[in-house]
Amino acid sequence: MKKLVILGQGPAGISAALYAVRGGADVTVVAKDMGALAKADKIENYYGFEHGISAKELIETGIKQAQNLGVKIVKGEVCGIEFAADGYKVKLADGSTLTAGAVIIAVGTSRNVPPIANIEKFEGKGVSYCAICDGFFFRGKKVAVIGNAAYALNEYHVLKNIIDDVTILTNGAAPTFDDPVCNTKKIQSFEGGETIDEVVYADGTREHFDGVFIACGSAGAFELSKKLGMETANNKIVTDENRATNIPGIYAAGDCVKGLQQIAKAVYDGMVAGTQALKYLKTLG
Ligand SMILES: Cc1cc2nc3c(=O)[nH]c(=O)nc-3n(C[C@H](O)[C@H](O)[C@H](O)COP(=O)(O)OP(=O)(O)OC[C@H]3O[C@@H](n4cnc5c(N)ncnc54)[C@H](O)[C@@H]3O)c2cc1C
Structure with missing residues (x-):
C-alpha cells in the first residue's frame, strides 16, 4: 500500500494516524511543534480524565501512543504539497521531501496575514499567498516576498527559478538566514490603482513592486491548500462528510476544517480522515 503522510501532530493528526496505522497503512506524521495545545494549560472537558489532564501530557501521550503502534514522527516544517507521478510530494523547509499516496492536512488554524494597510484590497491583484x-504571472517583473523565516526562503527560491528580480522584505523582523540579504524595513502599506504598484515603508520611503508574495511564519492550511488548488471558505479547508477535499487523496481534519475548535471535534475529524484515507490508499493498490 502507498504511504500516508499526515501534516500535524495535534489531536486531529494523531487521531488520523491511529486509525490509519491500525488499518495497515504506512504512516508518517510531520509536524513543526505542539500546535494549539502548547498554549493551553489544563483540559477538563475531554472525555476520560477524572480530574482533567494537562494539555502537555495529553498531546505527548497521544504522540507516544501513535509511535508505539508504528507511526513515524518527523520533526519538520512543511512548505508545500505538490502533485507527483504516483501521488503527492510533501516539501519540507530543510529541502527534503516525503512522498505519499494520500495526505491528511491537520495543521490547525493559523493564518499569518501581516497587519499591512491595503493587503486585502490587493489580494489577487498583485498580492499572492502562493509562489x-x-x-508565472510575474515573469520579467519585480516582486517581493514578505517574511523572515524558512517558509519565506522557500517561496523566494520557488520564485527565483522564474523571476530575476525577487527581494525578501522582513517587515521589521530579523531574518533567520544570511542569504539572500533582505530588506528589513517595517512596511506601512501597499499602494496602487487596479493592482499593487508600491510598498510604502514606515520611514516614508516607497519602492515599486509588481507583485508581493506573503510568506510570514510557516505555511498554514490556507497557504498549503492554495498550492494544490484546494477549495477554502473563510480560511478553512472545505471538505465533505468524509473529510475529503476537492483534490483526490487529500483529506483535512481538525481546526483547519469548519466546526468547533475543540479537541473532541479534532479527534473525530481525525478518525474520519484516517479511515477514509486508508480506504483511498487501498484503491490505489
Ligand atoms: C489556549 C488554548 C486553550 C484551549 N483549551 C481547550 C480545552 O480546554 N478543551 C478543548 O477541547 N480544546 C481546547 N483548545 C482547542 C484545541 O487545542 C484545538 O481545538 C485542538 O488542538 C485542534 O487540534 P488540531 O490537531 O486540529 O490542531 P493543533 O492541535 O493546533 O495541531 C496542529 C499541528 O500542525 C502542525 N503544523 C502547523 N503548520 C505546520 C507546518 N507548516 N509544517 C508542519 N507542521 C505544521 C503543528 O506543529 C501541530 O502539530 C484550546 C486552545 C488554546 C489555544
Whole structure:
C-alpha cells in the first residue's frame, strides 16, 4: 500500500494516524511543534480524565501512543504539497521531501496575514499567498516576498527559478538566514490603482513592486491548500462528510476544517480522515 503522510501532530493528526496505522497503512506524521495545545494549560472537558489532564501530557501521550503502534514522527516544517507521478510530494523547509499516496492536512488554524494597510484590497491583484501558483504571472517583473523565516526562503527560491528580480522584505523582523540579504524595513502599506504598484515603508520611503508574495511564519492550511488548488471558505479547508477535499487523496481534519475548535471535534475529524484515507490508499493498490 502507498504511504500516508499526515501534516500535524495535534489531536486531529494523531487521531488520523491511529486509525490509519491500525488499518495497515504506512504512516508518517510531520509536524513543526505542539500546535494549539502548547498554549493551553489544563483540559477538563475531554472525555476520560477524572480530574482533567494537562494539555502537555495529553498531546505527548497521544504522540507516544501513535509511535508505539508504528507511526513515524518527523520533526519538520512543511512548505508545500505538490502533485507527483504516483501521488503527492510533501516539501519540507530543510529541502527534503516525503512522498505519499494520500495526505491528511491537520495543521490547525493559523493564518499569518501581516497587519499591512491595503493587503486585502490587493489580494489577487498583485498580492499572492502562493509562489508556485502565481509566480508565472510575474515573469520579467519585480516582486517581493514578505517574511523572515524558512517558509519565506522557500517561496523566494520557488520564485527565483522564474523571476530575476525577487527581494525578501522582513517587515521589521530579523531574518533567520544570511542569504539572500533582505530588506528589513517595517512596511506601512501597499499602494496602487487596479493592482499593487508600491510598498510604502514606515520611514516614508516607497519602492515599486509588481507583485508581493506573503510568506510570514510557516505555511498554514490556507497557504498549503492554495498550492494544490484546494477549495477554502473563510480560511478553512472545505471538505465533505468524509473529510475529503476537492483534490483526490487529500483529506483535512481538525481546526483547519469548519466546526468547533475543540479537541473532541479534532479527534473525530481525525478518525474520519484516517479511515477514509486508508480506504483511498487501498484503491490505489
Ligand atoms: C489556549 C488554548 C486553550 C484551549 N483549551 C481547550 C480545552 O480546554 N478543551 C478543548 O477541547 N480544546 C481546547 N483548545 C482547542 C484545541 O487545542 C484545538 O481545538 C485542538 O488542538 C485542534 O487540534 P488540531 O490537531 O486540529 O490542531 P493543533 O492541535 O493546533 O495541531 C496542529 C499541528 O500542525 C502542525 N503544523 C502547523 N503548520 C505546520 C507546518 N507548516 N509544517 C508542519 N507542521 C505544521 C503543528 O506543529 C501541530 O502539530 C484550546 C486552545 C488554546 C489555544
